[in-house]
Amino acid sequence: MCGIVGYIGHKEAFPILIKGLKRLEYRGYDSAGVALLNKDLDLNVYKTKGKVKQLEAYCKGKDISGNIGIAHTRWATHGEPNDRNAHPHYSQSENLALIHNGIIENYLSIKKLLINEGYSFKSDTDTEVLVHLIEYVKNRYKLDLFDAVKRSLNFVVGAYAIGVIEKGNSDTLVAARKGSPLILGVGEGEFFLGSDATAIIEYTSNVIYLNDEEVAELRLGSSPKIRTLKDQEVNHEIKKIELALEDIEKGGYPHFMLKEIHEQPKSLEMCMNGRLNRELMEIKLSGITDNIERFRSAKRILITACGTSWHAGLIGKYLIEELCRIPVEVEVASELRYRYPVIEKDDILIPISQSGETADTLAAIELAKEQGAFIYGICNVVGSSIARATDSGTYTHAGPEIGVASTKAFTTQVAVLTMMALTLGKELGTISQERYKKTVQELSEITHKIEKILLLDKEIEKISTVFTYARNFMYLGRGYNYPVALEGALKLKEISYIHAEGYPAAEMKHGPIALIDDEMPIVVISPKVRIYDKVVSNVQEIKARKGKIIAIVNEGDVDVKKMADFCIEIPSTDECLTPLLTVIPLQILSYYIASIKGRDVDQPRNLAKSVTVE
Numbered sequence: 001m002c003g004i005v006g007y008i009g010h011k012e013a014f015p016i017l018i019k020g021l022k023r024l025e026y027r028g029y030d031s032a033g034v035a036l037l038n039k040d041l042d043l044n045v046y047k048t049k050g051k052v053k054q055l056e057a058y059c060k061g062k063d064i065s066g067n068i069g070i071a072h073t074r075w076a077t078h079g080e081p082n083d084r085n086a087h088p089h090y091s092q093s094e095n096l097a098l099i100h101n102g103i104i105e106n107y108l109s110i111k112k113l114l115i116n117e118g119y120s121f122k123s124d125t126d127t128e129v130l131v132h133l134i135e136y137v138k139n140r141y142k143l144d145l146f147d148a149v150k151r152s153l154n155f156v157v158g159a160y161a162i163g164v165i166e167k168g169n170s171d172t173l174v175a176a177r178k179g180s181p182l183i184l185g186v187g188e189g190e191f192f193l194g195s196d197a198t199a200i201i202e203y204t205s206n207v208i209y210l211n212d213e214e215v216a217e218l219r220l221g222s223s224p225k226i227r228t229l230k231d232q233e234v235n236h237e238i239k240k241i242e243l244a245l246e247d248i249e250k251g252g253y254p255h256f257m258l259k260e261i262h263e264q265p266k267s268l269e270m271c272m273n274g275r276l277n278r279e280l281m282e283i284k285l286s287g288i289t290d291n292i293e294r295f296r297s298a299k300r301i302l303i304t305a306c307g308t309s310w311h312a313g314l315i316g317k318y319l320i321e322e323l324c325r326i327p328v329e330v331e332v333a334s335e336l337r338y339r340y341p342v343i344e345k346d347d348i349l350i351p352i353s354q355s356g357e358t359a360d361t362l363a364a365i366e367l368a369k370e371q372g373a374f375i376y377g378i379c380n381v382v383g384s385s386i387a388r389a390t391d392s393g394t395y396t397h398a399g400p401e402i403g404v405a406s407t408k409a410f411t412t413q414v415a416v417l418t419m420m421a422l423t424l425g426k427e428l429g430t431i432s433q434e435r436y437k438k439t440v441q442e443l444s445e446i447t448h449k450i451e452k453i454l455l456l457d458k459e460i461e462k463i464s465t466v467f468t469y470a471r472n473f474m475y476l477g478r479g480y481n482y483p484v485a486l487e488g489a490l491k492l493k494e495i496s497y498i499h500a501e502g503y504p505a506a507e508m509k510h511g512p513i514a515l516i517d518d519e520m521p522i523v524v525i526s527p528k529v530r531i532y533d534k535v536v537s538n539v540q541e542i543k544a545r546k547g548k549i550i551a552i553v554n555e556g557d558v559d560v561k562k563m564a565d566f567c568i569e570i571p572s573t574d575e576c577l578t579p580l581l582t583v584i585p586l587q588i589l590s591y592y593i594a595s596i597k598g599r600d601v602d603q604p605r606n607l608a609k610s611v612t613v614e
């Protein structure tokens with residue numbers, strides 16, 4: 001939520017900041033703003049409701065010169081999305097400008113104190129207290145900007161990644177973080193600030209990851225000065241980020257989401273690279289084998305995540321319980337963190353997160369850590385907060401995912417969970433050698449099968465045109481494909497704004513069946529697996545009530561095909577791998593329904609990709 005970017009160097013800051021904001025727009029797009037110090041060292045702030053494009057238009061004809069600046073793209077929490085609440089915020093004297101990602105929990109008490117000291121507030125945000133507080137502390141204790149920020153943040157409760165610049169001070173940019181992501185880019189005679197690496201990758205691949213409660217002073221001509229809030233010096237090593245520019249561009253596709261759907265064979269290959277050995281038909285997952293004793297003694301595995309990652313976690317339960325016979329519970333992180341859960345020392349917590357920054361997931365990790373659980377993470381973003389907070393784990397290596405609706409992150413999460421369950425099942429002796437070999441063989445062929453499904457793109461687009469009228473959709477699946485039904489429904493509602501519900505197919509008769517009429521589209525996920533016949537009966541129940549059936553079936557299907565209005569035929573595979581195939585047509589279906597309806601597919605209203613607030 002919210003993206004921040006900063007620059008200090010010898011180049012013009014404005015184009016760098018705007019490009020950075022566009023890359024970070026996936027984090028929020030309610031408003032955008034920029035603060036620049038021009039050659040007379042005046043501090044200019046321009047901000048406006050809407051997207052970065054609107055900010056660019058708003059800045060036309062204005063003084064956008066300067067070699068130092070900060071910029072922000074907002075996902076509103078405190079205060080509605082409007083010009084006034086957009087960042088950067090000025091301090092009372094307009095000598096300081098500040099950008100912030102996070103939430104200041106004690107902002108009301110700080111605000112009261114500052115009002116008593118004569119400060120007045122122009123916005124409804126929690127952020128504005130920070131900039132006034134820093135100015136107050138700076139003046140009262142006669143500190144420079146760096147020390148003022150450091151001292152002020154000791155009074156602050158909550159999460160923040162901030163950037164601050166000062167009128168008349170052309171060679172200093174101060175940044176700090178706690179709980180929200182922030183990296184410093186170290187170029188040749190220039191520094192950058194970014195919520196993530198995509199904002200700065202064009203200019204440098206040398207970065208410093210700030211830790212919680214650290215403040216950095218970026219000053220031209222010297223190396224970054226970093227100290228903790230308790231004033232201890234910190235020396236971070238500079239890390240190299242591996243990110244190619246083409247990974248974060250659309251590459252000819254109209255939307256990132258469509259590009260990312262079509263990238264799945266490649267992202268799954270990257271995910272399995274070095275882990276799945278096609279010659280020996282075996283999987284090596286060092287995270288599991290290095291910690292095998294921990295897994296061997298585990299009484300229970302707890303999986304926690306949010307959104308799409310939670311759906312991957314649900315599939316993980318089916319996989320681990322079937323193949324490893326270890327009890328697994330799956331819970332959304334926002335519930336787990338606040339409900340006094342029983343977590344024992346022998347438990348293993350598996351947090352799953354694409355971004356590695358989701359606030360609720362991070363909090364659930366801290367809670368489980370306090371109770372002594374071993375934390376094994378599944379993350380996409382290397383070096384992210386969740387990746388760093390875990391004891392061990394496996395990266396999904398899906399590459400950057402930019403479309404707000406998650407696609408390739410989901411399939412790589414499921415692939416990691418599959419590889420984990422197979423590795424663990426083999427080590428624990430809970431699956432036969434024959435089953436292991438057969439499933440690994442099937443997994444090794446999965447990307448070819450996905451390529452085949454992707455060829456159905458145009459056929460699925462045609463089906464989509466029929467259903468743009470719908471105001472409600474139902475998605476049904478059983479077993480491994482029940483979480484896929486949830487994921488299909490989530491994809492559709494996120495980007496098309498059509499209400500959709502995912503349900504276990506047999507549970508339909510306990511309520512949702514009442515919704516079925518001849519206008520209601522129902523997506524049934526019915527590959528020919530163990531409980532296929534049961535799903536066939538559920539389809540009959542829908543047919544009897546004249547629902548419009550879109551079925552995902554295996555090539556050569558007969559029974560469901562007879563009843564369905566539309567069929568999407570996909571290759572067959574081992575039952576436990578079916579989610580990797582069945583989800584693909586659902587992603588494509590929701591993409592086309594949304595794009596035909598003219599929705600903003602990559603940046604749907606009210607959503608953000610990285611949810612760093614609870």
Ligand code: G6P
Pocket residue numbers: 306307308309310352353354355356357358361404405406607608609610611
């Ligand atoms: C947001 C995103 C979803 C994502 C969820 C969890 O809601 O829009 O796509 O699944 O957050 O994010 P994470 O990065 O932890 O997987």
